[in-house]
Amino acid sequence: MRVGAAEAVLAELRGDIEAGLAPVGSKLPSEAALASRYEVSRSVVREALRSCAALGLTETHTGKGTFVVSARVSGDLVLGRYSARDLTEARPHIEVPAAGLAAGRRSEDDLATLRGIIAESALEDDPAARVALDAAFHSTIATASGNRVFEDVLADLREALAHQSETLNLLADRQAASDHEHREILDAIEAGSPERASAAMARHLAAVDDAVERLGAPPLM
Amino acid sequence: MRVGAAEAVLAELRGDIEAGLAPVGSKLPSEAALASRYEVSRSVVREALRSCAALGLTETHTGKGTFVVSARVSGDLVLGRYSARDLTEARPHIEVPAAGLAAGRRSEDDLATLRGIIAESALEDDPAARVALDAAFHSTIATASGNRVFEDVLADLREALAHQSETLNLLADRQAASDHEHREILDAIEAGSPERASAAMARHLAAVDDAVERLGAPPLM
DNA sequence: GGCGTGAACCTGTCAGACAGCCGTACACGC
DNA sequence: GCGTGTACGGCTGTCTGACAGGTTCACGCC
Numbered sequence: 001m002r003v004g005a006a007e008a009v010l011a012e013l014r015g016d017i018e019a020g021l022a023p024v025g026s027k028l029p030s031e032a033a034l035a036s037r038y039e040v041s042r043s044v045v046r047e048a049l050r051s052c053a054a055l056g057l058t059e060t061h062t063g064k065g066t067f068v069v070s071a072r073v074s075g076d077l078v079l080g081r082y083s084a085r086d087l088t089e090a091r092p093h094i095e096v097p098a099a100g101l102a103a104g105r106r107s108e109d110d111l112a113t114l115r116g117i118i119a120e121s122a123l124e125d126d127p128a129a130r131v132a133l134d135a136a137f138h139s140t141i142a143t144a145s146g147n148r149v150f151e152d153v154l155a156d157l158r159e160a161l162a163h164q165s166e167t168l169n170l171l172a173d174r175q176a177a178s179d180h181e182h183r184e185i186l187d188a189i190e191a192g193s194p195e196r197a198s199a200a201m202a203r204h205l206a207a208v209d210d211a212v213e214r215l216g217a218p219p220l221m
Numbered sequence: 222m223r224v225g226a227a228e229a230v231l232a233e234l235r236g237d238i239e240a241g242l243a244p245v246g247s248k249l250p251s252e253a254a255l256a257s258r259y260e261v262s263r264s265v266v267r268e269a270l271r272s273c274a275a276l277g278l279t280e281t282h283t284g285k286g287t288f289v290v291s292a293r294v295s296g297d298l299v300l301g302r303y304s305a306r307d308l309t310e311a312r313p314h315i316e317v318p319a320a321g322l323a324a325g326r327r328s329e330d331d332l333a334t335l336r337g338i339i340a341e342s343a344l345e346d347d348p349a350a351r352v353a354l355d356a357a358f359h360s361t362i363a364t365a366s367g368n369r370v371f372e373d374v375l376a377d378l379r380e381a382l383a384h385q386s387e388t389l390n391l392l393a394d395r396q397a398a399s400d401h402e403h404r405e406i407l408d409a410i411e412a413g414s415p416e417r418a419s420a421a422m423a424r425h426l427a428a429v430d431d432a433v434e435r436l437g438a439p440p441l442m
Numbered sequence: 443g444g445c446g447t448g449a450a451c452c453t454g455t456c457a458g459a460c461a462g463c464c465g466t467a468c469a470c471g472c
Numbered sequence: 473g474c475g476t477g478t479a480c481g482g483c484t485g486t487c488t489g490a491c492a493g494g495t496t497c498a499c500g501c502c
Contacts, residue, residue, distance in 0.1 A: 004485085005485080006486085008486075040486080041486060041487045042487090042488095043486065043487070043488090044485085044486065044487090047485095061494090062494050062495085063493075063495040065495095128492090146474075
């Protein structure tokens, strides 16, 4: 009987999920299997799984098992909690200053990542993959801002937005435009100009919003 | 054996805590007592408490019991997770637009609340009580913005800020100035002018930051 | 082939038990 | 009188074994 086992199991599970070892959508082993793997009783496993569920990482269904529903703990900002209007309204206030900060604090690593994403995006035709790359671009900028508040808030917003994926395909024709705007943002960040970076990000967001509105669809990225 | 009991117990506990029936700092009844009160087994109570803990509402200490540590689920933004710099940097980008939105969407209820807070603050001498009123003022504006994103983010930021309470007393001499600035913000909101409201909020935050910096202390409200 | 039945597996809950931590109160020694 | 130490009761942490009820799938019957 190891005291503290429950926390250890929780840490283990959470680590696996956040590291992607248990991808979103996958099914975790049964409680009994986990208990035997970690050499603890099923009670301990159940309490750990309860914590995972409370953190929004997993959902467990009677008779079926427990499934990974998110790879990161999404705090208070739960899916669908925000209206499209709220999201559209809030996003510029987070992303624009984040781009400005990124320009002031850019690291070579972040720049390399951004360049890589843009290059990859130019070659990519699959709309779903392009959406993922767009998400990666924006989230890298949040990281590059060096401010965890922006980083976290943006991650939550993006997660909420990801569930309005019906809009995705409608934006396929913006591919070239979006690539160009991303390029401008990256240029400004590379140049170390917060003003230009903020302005470029603001233009990009406005352009996306415009396109979405023209299409009469809920907002997306 | 009632199936779904665990969720019911969790809802009950969470409701009590959020409603203030179990104030922050208080000790919950023992697991055995809760089990008997809700007529479930201790396993069920333990799993519910695990969820509460994962949500950040409670902490349980071996041999002592479980204690309420927060009255609201604080998402990802956990105490101390953000540096003072991050918070100071992010706050204006949230609060300033929130004030602008509040001016555009103000309701009579919100206005009445804000007026009440200002009136109360003028009469209040106790620094701790004034801090609470200040928090209430800013959080009411977030509510009045009509945007849940701002509302939630601000609630989290405020919670994080609340733990830098050493700074509190240092700002006592700003009482009159702060009251005046709050008044200006309220005036602008009452007038329905987003520009004036945003500007007034920006001035207020800048003034507070200035005062804090002059005192050489970490930022607060 | 279609359909129903049952077995296998899974989660949800229960009851009882014991180990270890914590605070307190009582008794002992100084 | 005072301080120390010890024993005790209460609490959490974990374990074990059991049963109910949901889910899935394969087998066998029609």
